Amino acid sequence: MTGKEKIKRIKSLEYKKFRDESGLFVAEGEKLVNEILQSNFEIDSLFCLPDAVLYNRNIKTEIISENEMKRISFLKTPSAALIVVKKPIKKIDFKQINNSLNIVLDDIQDPGNLGTIIRLCDWFGIRNIICSNKTADCFSPKTVQATMGAICRISVFYTELNDFLNKIDKNITVYGAFLEGENIYKANLLPQGLIIMGNEGKGISPEAAKYVRQKLCIPCFSNNEIKCESLNVSAATAIVCSEFKRRGFL
Amino acid sequence: MTGKEKIKRIKSLEYKKFRDESGLFVAEGEKLVNEILQSNFEIDSLFCLPDAVLYNRNIKTEIISENEMKRISFLKTPSAALIVVKKPIKKIDFKQINNSLNIVLDDIQDPGNLGTIIRLCDWFGIRNIICSNKTADCFSPKTVQATMGAICRISVFYTELNDFLNKIDKNITVYGAFLEGENIYKANLLPQGLIIMGNEGKGISPEAAKYVRQKLCIPCFSNNEIKCESLNVSAATAIVCSEFKRRGFL
Numbered sequence: 001m002t003g004k005e006k007i008k009r010i011k012s013l014e015y016k017k018f019r020d021e022s023g024l025f026v027a028e029g030e031k032l033v034n035e036i037l038q039s040n041f042e043i044d045s046l047f048c049l050p051d052a053v054l055y056n057r058n059i060k061t062e063i064i065s066e067n068e069m070k071r072i073s074f075l076k077t078p079s080a081a082l083i084v085v086k087k088p089i090k091k092i093d094f095k096q097i098n099n100s101l102n103i104v105l106d107d108i109q110d111p112g113n114l115g116t117i118i119r120l121c122d123w124f125g126i127r128n129i130i131c132s133n134k135t136a137d138c139f140s141p142k143t144v145q146a147t148m149g150a151i152c153r154i155s156v157f158y159t160e161l162n163d164f165l166n167k168i169d170k171n172i173t174v175y176g177a178f179l180e181g182e183n184i185y186k187a188n189l190l191p192q193g194l195i196i197m198g199n200e201g202k203g204i205s206p207e208a209a210k211y212v213r214q215k216l217c218i219p220c221f222s223n224n225e226i227k228c229e230s231l232n233v234s235a236a237t238a239i240v241c242s243e244f245k246r247r248g249f250l
Numbered sequence: 251m252t253g254k255e256k257i258k259r260i261k262s263l264e265y266k267k268f269r270d271e272s273g274l275f276v277a278e279g280e281k282l283v284n285e286i287l288q289s290n291f292e293i294d295s296l297f298c299l300p301d302a303v304l305y306n307r308n309i310k311t312e313i314i315s316e317n318e319m320k321r322i323s324f325l326k327t328p329s330a331a332l333i334v335v336k337k338p339i340k341k342i343d344f345k346q347i348n349n350s351l352n353i354v355l356d357d358i359q360d361p362g363n364l365g366t367i368i369r370l371c372d373w374f375g376i377r378n379i380i381c382s383n384k385t386a387d388c389f390s391p392k393t394v395q396a397t398m399g400a401i402c403r404i405s406v407f408y409t410e411l412n413d414f415l416n417k418i419d420k421n422i423t424v425y426g427a428f429l430e431g432e433n434i435y436k437a438n439l440l441p442q443g444l445i446i447m448g449n450e451g452k453g454i455s456p457e458a459a460k461y462v463r464q465k466l467c468i469p470c471f472s473n474n475e476i477k478c479e480s481l482n483v484s485a486a487t488a489i490v491c492s493e494f495k496r497r498g499f500l
Contacts, residue, residue: 112362116482123481125471148480153472185496221375221495222403230398231373232366235488238481242489243496245471246435 010072010084016137023087025139028073030054032149033081039152042086047072052080074141087139092157097128098169100192101244105131106161106208107199108233114138115146116234117197122150124241129154130194132161132208165211168194174211176204177236181215184243191248197237216240260322260334266387273337275389278323280304282399283331289402292336297322302330324391337389342407347378348419351442351494355381356411356458357449358483364388365396366484367447372400374491379404380444382411382458415461418444424461426454427486431465434493441498447487466490 012018013026024044027036033046034055046061048054049069054061069078103126108114114136121129129138136143138156147154165174173193196212198204204212218231218239231239262268263276274294277286280303283296287305296311298304299319304311319328353376358364364386371379379388386393388406397404415424423443446462448454454462468481468489481489 116485119482120485122472123468123470125473146482148482183499185499218373218492220373221498222372223375231488232369232396232398232484234482234485235366235370238485238488239492242468242492246493248471249433249435 007071010082013084014074014141016140019087019137019139024084025087025144026074026082026084026141027144027151028075028082028141029079029145030081032145033083035149035152036083036085041088041152044084044086046081046083048081054081075145090155090157092128092130092159092164094167094169097130097194098172098192100128101126102128102130102194103237103241104161104165104174104194104196104208105129105135106196106204107132107134107202108197109136109200110233111136111140111142112146113200113232113234115143115148117237118143118147118154118156119150120234120238120241121154122147124245126241127153127155129156130161130164131156131158132205133158161205161208165194165208168211173213175214175216175240176209176212177240178204178212178215178217179230181217183219184216184240185219187214187216189244189247191244195240195244197233197240200233257321260332263334264324264391266390269337269387269389274334275337275394276324276332276334276391277394277401278325278332278391279329279395280331282395283333285399285402286333286335291338291402294334294336296331296333298331304331325395340405340407342378342380342409342414344417344419347380347444348422349442350378351376352378352380352444353487353491354411354415354424354444354446354458355379355385356446356454357382357384357452358447359386359450360483361386361390361392362396363450363482363484365393365398367487368393368397368404368406369400370484370488370491371404372397374495376491377403377405379406380411380414381406381408382455383408411455411458415444415458418461423463425464425466425490426459426462427490428454428462428465428467429480431467433469434466434490435469437464437466439494439497441494445490445494447483447490450483 019025030053037055043060047064050063144151173190175193176196196204196208263274269275284305293310297314300313353371394401423440425443426446446454446458
C-alpha cells in the first residue's frame with residue numbers, strides 16, 4: 001500500500017478536528033465493515049487482509065498485510081478489515097421527531113457510554129438521538145466500535161439544545177432523568193416524546209432542564225447508610241428506554 | 251516519598267498476578283478514597299497531595315507532590331489521592347444467597363462492563379455477585395474506578411460456576427438472559443433467585459445454561475431489515491435488574 005501520507009491521513013481520523021475537516025470516519029472489524037458495506041454510508045476506502053470475509057470488495061479496496069494493518073488500526077488487536085467512511089449529512093426531521101420517541105443527550109462525555117446508548121436505541125427502535133454540541137462525537141473510533149453497527153441505523157444529530165428544544169412542537173412531552181423525579185415505574189409515559197439524559201457528573205444542565213415537562217427518576221433500592229450516588233448514564237438510559245417501551249405490552 | 255521500589259510495587263497492581271500475590275488493589279480520586287476510608291476495607295497505604303480533602307488521614311498517609319502522584323497513578327489525569335487497599339477475604343454465604351436476588355456473571359470480559367454491573371447492583375440493592383473464574387477481576391484499576399465506590403458495598407465472589415450452581419438450594423429459581431427466552435416484561439419473576447448474565451460475545455455457556463430454569467429475553471423493538479444483534483451486557487443487566495425490582499411496586 002499506502003504511503004506514509006495515507007497512514008497519516010487514516011490515523012488523523014482519531015481526532016474530531018480531522019474528522020470534521022475531511023468529513024470521514026473509520027470503522028474496523030469484518031462484522032462492522034460488512035454492516036457498513038450494506039448500509040447507505042458512502043465509502044471512501046477499504047483496507048483488508050487477503051483472507052478477510054467481506055460482503056463485497058469494490059474498486060476502493062486495497063489488500064494489505066498484517067503489518068500494514070497494524071500501522072493504520074486503532075485497535076489493540078487489529079482486525080481483518082478497516083473502512084474509511086464518509087460522514088452522512090442529515091438534517092433533523094422535526095415531523096418525525098414530533099411523532100416518535102427520541103433521546104436527547106446533554107453533554108455525555110464518555111465515548112463508550114455514547115456508543116452503548118446508540119446501540120440501545122437501535123434495540124428499542126428509537127431512530128433519532130439529538131446531542132448537545134459538547135456531547136462526545138459519535139464518529140470517534142471508540143464510539144463507532146461500541147455501537148456494534150448501530151451507527152449505520154441511528155441518526156445522531158449535534159445542535160444547540162436550547163435552539164432545538166425551542167423548535168419542538170409544544171404538545172410534545174419532554175421527559176428528563178433526574179435523581180429527584182417521579183418514580184418512573186409509576187409514571188404515566190407516552191409512546192412519543194423526548195427523553196433528556198444528562199452529563200455523567202452534572203446531570204441535565206439548567207438550560208435544558210427548563211424544557212422538561214416531566215421529571216423521572218429510577219428509584220434506588222439500596223439500603224446502605226452510604227447512599228449509592230447514581231447509575232452509569234448508559235445503564236440509566238437502558239432502564240428508561242426499557243420502561244417506555246415495556247408499556248406497549250400492557 | 252517513595253523510592254523506585256515503592257512506585258514499582260504500586261504500578262505492579264495493574265496486573266492480576268501481582269494483586270493476587272500481594273492481596274492488594276488500588277483506588278483513586280478523593281471521592282472514591284473517602285468511601286474506602288469509611289468502609290470496612292483494611293488500608294495498606296494512602297498517598298495524597300497536600301490539599302486533598304480526605305475523611306481522615308492516618309499513620310499510613312504519605313503526602314506527595316503532583317509529579318510523584320503522576321508516577322504512581324493509573325489515571326490519565328491523576329487525582330489528589332491514591333489508596334492501596336487489602337482485598338477482602340469473604341466466603342459465599344449460601345443462606346443469604348438462597349434468600350435474596352443475586353447476579354451470576356459467566357465470563358464477562360470487559361472491566362468497564364463489570365464495574366458498571368457492580369454499580370448497578372448497588373443501586374438495586376443486590377448484595378452478591380458470583381463470577382466465573384474467567385470473569386474480569388473486580389479489583390483491576392479500571393473496574394474499581396467504574397464502580398464509583400460500589401465496590402465497598404457489594405460482595406463479589408469468584409468460583410467455578412458449575413460447583414456453585416450445584417450447591418444452590420434446588421428450590422431457588424435460576425434465571426438466565428438469552429436472546430430466545432421468554433419476554434421478560436410478561437414473565438413471572440420472583441423477588442429471590444439467581445440471574446445469570448453471559449459473556450459479551452458468546453452469551454451463557456452450555457455448562458451454566460444447564461442450571462437455568464427460566465430463560466428470559468429483552469424483546470427487540472427494532473424494525474430494521476438488518477437486525478440489531480444484542481445489547482451491551484451491562485445495559486442488559488440494567489434492564490433485567492430494573493424489571494425484577496420494579497415488580498415490588500405492583
